[in-house]
Amino acid sequence: MKQIGIIDIGSNSIRLVLAKISENKCFNIIDEVKETVRLGKDMTIHGELNSLKIEKAIKAISFFKCLCEAQGITEIIAVATEAVRKASNQSKFINRVKSELSIEIRVLSGTAEAYYDYFGNINSMDISNALLMDIGGSSAELIWVENRKLKYSISLPFGAINLTERFYLNEAIDEKTEKDLKKFILSFYKDIPWLKEIKNLPLIGIGGTFRNIAKISRKKNEYPIDNIHNYTITMDEVEEIYNMIKIKNQAERKKIKGLSKNRADIFLGAVGAIVTLSQFLNLKKLYVSGCGIREGIIYEYILKNNKPLKDVLDFSINNYMVNHEMNLNHAKQVWKLAESLYNDLKPILNINCDYYNILKTAALLHDCGIHISYYNHHAHSFYIILNSKINGLSHKEQLMAAYIAALHRKNDFKINLQKYGKVISENDIEIIEKLAVLVRICENLDGGIHGNISSVSCTIRSDNVTINVKSKTDSFLEISQALECTAAFEKIFSKKLIIKAS
Structure with a gap:
């Protein structure tokens, strides 16, 4: 270590x-x-x-x-x-x-700074093609990522501090100052040959300005999840925030919920640079990143090369399993069995989208709460999964995985739609309950935590589902435990559940 x-x-x-x-x-x-x-x-x-x-x-x-x-x-x-x-x-x-x-x-040279921004984010977000922007105090980096590779990058000599000093932006501004600000910034964008080639890409925002934009948006919209990483916001809302800020003086800005008082005086110019870029490229959506240079350095340090991770989510999940000192063999066994059930039962799951990564996260991390306490560990698992920075998942996917994990012992953990209604819907709750019962069955099938069950397969009939279990030794106890899920299964799928050794 x-x-x-x-x-x-x-x-x-x-x-x-x-x-x-x-x-x-x-x-x-x-x-x-x-x-x-x-x-x-x-x-x-x-x-x-x-x-x-x-x-x-x-x-x-x-x-x-x-x-x-x-x-x-x-x-x-x-x-x-x-x-x-x-x-x-x-x-x-x-x-x-x-x-x-x-x-x-x-x-760091401007090129090196852009590289570490790229490397920190390509290893912590599920992105293939995007435009990254890191706006700091005195510079702004733009990075074009294509097929997960850094295609072009540039460091521009303006940021939150020097824009504020140049255009006196610490107080409310008039129309002429705003026009001069945008003209100045736009002159840099127009001189970047490759920037004009970018079409229909999401913007990934790095740095304190973007994090404060997200915090203002979260407060305004009463968004229930605290995690800034991968927070999504429309560029129209970013422009609304900019228009709100530009007419306020410094004292008024400090009263804005979500805006750091230490950033209130230098915030406007940086947001102006973001809005100008958005208008220049007709950008529609912003994903706020919680990673940047420091994370890029960490990934370079541990990977010992400049090759991005092959699977961001797998690396992130494994990272949490190790950090929470989980029983890795048990977690992987539960996921192995759950994956089989998920694939076999797709005809009756009746779900349109692919929930594979959500189920994988829930199955592998369902016991992470034991690191806090075994008692009520399902509730601890919910909190850990929801409040961790699980790279490769959206906030909605992370919340669904947290609820599936929380329901892995019994089905009385309450799903709070009143609190999380801005993130999940009634239809999502139905999917959560379906996937949770699969995890619960598989958790019980590895009740001995020694991998006795080698595989499972399903047969779907009009009135029942049979799970055929193959095992290394007698599987009577594992099957008995798994059959405790029959009532929940029948309620959700309207089919009798049969589990038997094959």
């Missing part, structure tokens, strides 16, 4: 992420800390980092080093982006950090 610290020195904030990395390439984030330093603000006319900002940055990095030492972490990876990248006194700052704190800072 290794532990590493990653310090990301941005133009607006400096962040520390602490991660535990196991030998089997699994990792766990154990802490994350942010200091708003504004290193890219108030640079001198000669392009130097402000001396007061440097002192504040060094204090923040020193504090982060103390946190690493308290956790027994000696390996620290420190990177810096646009503010340090363009500073004429870059060497002075880097050398001070090295001499005073014994930390070497790697200054």
